[in-house]
Amino acid sequence: MIDILFDQYQRYNNVTNIINSLRSSGQTFNILEVGANEHQNLEKFLPLDQITYLDIQLPDSLKDNPKYILGDATAMGFSDGYYDIVVALDVFEHIAEENREKFISEIHRVSSEFFVITAPFHSSEVVEAERRVNAVYKSIFNKDFIWLEEHMVNGLPDLKKLSAYLDSRGINYTIMSHGSLEIWEKMMTIHFIAAQNSRLGIYRNEIDRFYNQYMFDNDFVDNSYRKICIGTTKRDLISLPSIETNEQLRKQHSFMLEILEERFYVLANLNISEDDNAPKDFVQIFMDEGNGYSELNSIKVELQNNRQHINIEFEPGMIKALRIDPSNYTGTFEINNIRLTATHGDLISMEEFSMNGNWNLRFEDTFVFFNDDPFVILNFASQLSVKSLSFDLISLSKEEALISAIGHFDKQLAKAKLKDEANMKEIHAVRELLKEAKEKEENIEGEMQLISEQSSKRIDILESENKDLMSTINNYERSNILYQEKTEELHQKLIKIQQSNENYNNELNAIYSSKGWIYLTKLKKIFGK
Known part of the structure; x- marks a missing residue:
């Protein structure tokens, strides 16, 4: 269990359970937390995911921090679906009412998987509880508590308006209720009273730890201080964590909280103060x-x-x-x-x-x-x-400082390890691609060699066929020349024969027309020959 203030634990542990319930085995997410503070609590709960923080104001100490981005959540400069998940924990109520739909539209646009917001919503019970808690703070410190003052100035958001807007955009959503309003008022009152005395803070820490460890899981009630909205157009929400309150345990733990609360006020009534002889410390x-x-x-x-x-x-x-x-x-x-x-x-x-x-x-x-x-x-x-x-x-304390330092460097080492693992995966992937490319290159070289050999053989065959063809053509040409010569010779013979035949015919005609032939013909007729 991560040891932080109860109201922060409510926000971050709820969003952690939601994200983990929608996570596939081994899947990691690229997450944007909108309106994040400097504590970087989300990465304490989700150490394996990549977390980026966006706020409208950043101290100089964070401006060069690559995890932080200076920006307006109602007009973010990211492309659609730039992050897997966008979360905004107790930010919605601090947005001016006229910009709330724009805020929802932006966090939906930038998230490729889903978004999660937590916030107190308007009801007479919540408004009255906040008014009473603020009165406790003002009684002690003579001023309004800054965040509750903003709630009063902006007005708490309307849950029905949010639902109507999500319906109009076709966004699939689920709304969960967590954090009993009665318990919230008790715990915040204890926090404000303890804020005036460091020794009371010691016991207040124990009350926070008790709530986080034993009461959180059974604090899903309708009359809650905080609502949780999960929205998406790309995922079904059937795998969200089931809300099953163990009423028997809830009653037992509520009874124990009353005992802790009573002990706290006993300590407060003892008027505990620092040792009067010890020098008082102060901020200057x-x-x-x-x-x-x-x-x-x-x-x-x-x-x-x-x-x-x-x-x-x-x-x-x-x-x-x-x-x-x-x-x-x-x-x-x-x-x-x-x-x-x-x-x-x-x-x-x-x-x-x-x-x-x-x-x-x-x-x-x-x-x-x-x-x-x-x-x-x-x-x-x-x-x-x-x-x-x-x-x-x-x-x-020295122990807290050591834990904080170890936690900081553990996160750095974890991120360095993840980065190293990612680099090794990338190197392995590149090596596989090179290996595949080499194999393809070798296959291509083999195919080219085979093609070259086949081409060479084909060229030899074609050259041989070409030689045969040229020889045949030459033979045809020689035969044609001989044929032409023979034809010419035959033509000359034909001319000579025709001339001889003509001469023969002329001689024959001359014989037939001669007087002797005529006389001979008549004698044949006379003698019957």
């Missing part, structure tokens, strides 16, 4: 207005918890840089979800400042400082009028 924010940093131009916030949301409001004025001192002591800190607001109310883009500091090691949003007085500096490209700065600060 320095403003450089062009004259460097000074104690006079700084704001201190006492650290009450090892996981604390920091929000600083500034007096009007132009600021060149901000320095964040997360502690007075050496340690490992996560500084994430940095949010800067200008005096006119707009968010300051991550492109407008760079980040440096005196950390010794850094991986993603985790900073490791080996010396006291750690700091991270936000340098603005030009002086800006800053209204507020907010971020989440997590102080990691």
Whole structure:
């Protein structure tokens, strides 16, 4: 089980189960997570898949990270079906209502297999629960919780409108309900109360772990805080995980959660505080207005918890840089979800400042400082009028820091291994193609040799036949010449015969016409001869 906050576990474990249920044996996916934070939780749950993260704002530390893309989810610059799967976890409700259909259209267009979104949807019960939870936060910190405030500003999405739009587009979809609204309200209240005291956070972690390990699987109820929508036009969804709630286990675990909740409030009522004799640690924010940093131009916030949301409001004025001192002591800190607001109310883009500091090691949003007085500096490209700065600060124990570092490098090694395996597969494939090409080449050479030999034989036969034919033609020509000579000779003889015959006829006519022949003829008649 991955040990993260219960509401994050709800989102990421649900989408993991859905993706794995629609995965063929040995299949890996190219996945885009839209509206992702810096924690990269999805790859912790799906370490073998290729994960890319897209957000409308990125800190400088992530701009050169190939896993992150700066972009607008309502107008993504990817071709159709560029990713196998697109997921958006608790993002839909933060999209302005007029852009929600465009958002769904885009994540559907970019996904070749299917998309998954999770979000709270509008109902009187959900709205009231969020209002009460926000009131707890505001009672402690004297301000609205930033994400619940956005829910109130944008309005929660309408599930019927989403269904109607999916139907109109011919998109096959399934909607699942997860996360009891009652349990969500209890857990979020515990989170906000624990946020003011690091020692309460220790027991709150145990409550989160209990929910993740024992309650998650049986928390599929209709009256839920969160809905999950899976949409596709290319897949059937028959293999999605079946929802079978074990009511007996659910009741047992709900009873145990009540006991844990009661213990938590007992601890909270003990007014637990740090050792009064121990020096108090604090976050200190320095403003450089062009004259460097000074104690006079700084704001201190006492650290009450090892996981604390920091929000600083500034007096009007132009600021060149901000320095964040997360502690007075050496340690490992996560500084994430940095949010800067200008005096006119707009968010300051991550492109407008760079980040440096005196950390010794850094991986993603985790900073490791080996010396006291750690700091991270936000340098603005030009002086800006800053209204507020907010971020989440997590102080990691040595064990947590080691686990985080090991997890980071394990992921890098796993990806390197996958890349190496992919390269080896590609090399093997190329070798097979070369082998096949060589075999084809050898076959072609053999065929060419055979053709050449057959051609040579055929040429010899044709040449022989040609010689015979030429000899026959020569014989015919010689015979023809002899024939012509013989014909001419015969013609001359015929002429001579004709002349002789003519001479004979002339002589014969001369005899018949002579007086002697006439006299002889008469004597024959007289003598009867």
